[in-house]
Amino acid sequence: MTVFEKIFVHKNAVDSKVALRLKELNLNFEVVSEEPLQDKKGELSASEFDKSKKQLYVKKFEGQFFKRCPGAKPGLTCCNYFVLNLGQQCDMNCSYCYLQSFINSPLLTIYSNVDDSIAELEKMKQSMANDKFRIGTGEVIDSLSLDDLTLYSHDLIEFFKTVPNWQLEFKTKSDKVDHFLHLGPAKNVIVSWSLNPEFIVSSEEHGTASLANRLIAAKKCIDAGFKIAFHIDPVIWHENWKENYLGLVDQITKQFKPSDMPYISLGALRFQPEQRHIMKQRFGMKSLVNTAELFSSADGKLRYDQKLRQHMFDTIISAFKERDSKWNIFLCMEQPETWLAANKSLPKQTDGLESLFDHNLIRKHKKFSEIQS
Ligand code: SF4
Numbered sequence: 001m002t003v004f005e006k007i008f009v010h011k012n013a014v015d016s017k018v019a020l021r022l023k024e025l026n027l028n029f030e031v032v033s034e035e036p037l038q039d040k041k042g043e044l045s046a047s048e049f050d051k052s053k054k055q056l057y058v059k060k061f062e063g064q065f066f067k068r069c070p071g072a073k074p075g076l077t078c079c080n081y082f083v084l085n086l087g088q089q090c091d092m093n094c095s096y097c098y099l100q101s102f103i104n105s106p107l108l109t110i111y112s113n114v115d116d117s118i119a120e121l122e123k124m125k126q127s128m129a130n131d132k133f134r135i136g137t138g139e140v141i142d143s144l145s146l147d148d149l150t151l152y153s154h155d156l157i158e159f160f161k162t163v164p165n166w167q168l169e170f171k172t173k174s175d176k177v178d179h180f181l182h183l184g185p186a187k188n189v190i191v192s193w194s195l196n197p198e199f200i201v202s203s204e205e206h207g208t209a210s211l212a213n214r215l216i217a218a219k220k221c222i223d224a225g226f227k228i229a230f231h232i233d234p235v236i237w238h239e240n241w242k243e244n245y246l247g248l249v250d251q252i253t254k255q256f257k258p259s260d261m262p263y264i265s266l267g268a269l270r271f272q273p274e275q276r277h278i279m280k281q282r283f284g285m286k287s288l289v290n291t292a293e294l295f296s297s298a299d300g301k302l303r304y305d306q307k308l309r310q311h312m313f314d315t316i317i318s319a320f321k322e323r324d325s326k327w328n329i330f331l332c333m334e335q336p337e338t339w340l341a342a343n344k345s346l347p348k349q350t351d352g353l354e355s356l357f358d359h360n361l362i363r364k365h366k367k368f369s370e371i372q373s
Helices: 017-024 046-052 114-128 152-160 178-183 198-204 211-223 241-255 273-286 306-323 336-343 360-372
Strands: 006-010 030-032 055-059 066-068 082-084 108-111 134-136 167-172 186-195 226-235 264-268 329-331
Touching (some): 114 152, 152 178, 178 211, 198 211, 211 241, 226 241, 264 306, 306 329
Parallel strands (some): 006 055, 055 108, 134 167, 226 264
């Protein structure tokens, strides 16, 4: 379990399930009546950002939990995804992490009122239970790395079992699954892993589970009756990239079959230009992301040249398809021209992926939100 230097619990969360869990685990915390360390709020220095991963703050969240995925922006091919945010910041430490572009709090925050998030979903369920929502909890916090502490997966899995048309995705780089396996089977719960060759895991994804342990955890989830998915993301160019990514395809295809997962997504390294300086301060020029040659793209993020992205995607997709044509692969947060080059068609026209890109649902949810507000 992650060890924190300091744990704060707001008085409005002191009776919450997560605070009781802290007590059960004998973890000492300080009860506060105001958000601690407010003087440190704002743009964080490299060392303050590092420290923010070690100071846990549990509080009630007053806003809306359920939102559209931030990838839904002009210039990108949106894959119809919604997010449920149950906290912010991450206890792991990837060099390319996009949290470095916007976290301005010196604390890793967990929202105590998971019940309110489920009440929001309950409301939606009344009129939209038959729609095909895809909802993830791993946007601004890893879905599972702290779940052995919060046990939020238990509440969420139990709720999603009551809405079989909706799909819940836990997205993680940890291997923490043992504590919820007994709740399977739940075919509409996908546990997904961001994967990279072990070379990248050990050089760029600090504090995460090894590739081998992520794959073992994935196997356990299949055996318990959950669905799984893999995101090979971010693909990072390095001298031996071809050999290492082909090795990764080998490891996946030897241990899993296409029917084990609905899809594999691919994405290449990308990040906001404003996070470059903090990445350099935190990880130095030994990090592959800091020495990468990147260019500004339509959505403002820095990316590899489009031809290089295409070449890396083509190499990985071909390797999967050579082993079995049934592997379903899509590109995440990519521009339409890369889709066309890699797949020869846009996602809406690609077999098996049409429903992921049906934007009627987004319109319907927008209408629902307008009526609620
Ligand atoms: S696991 Fe995800 S959220 Fe956590 S540091 Fe890595 S990229 Fe960021």
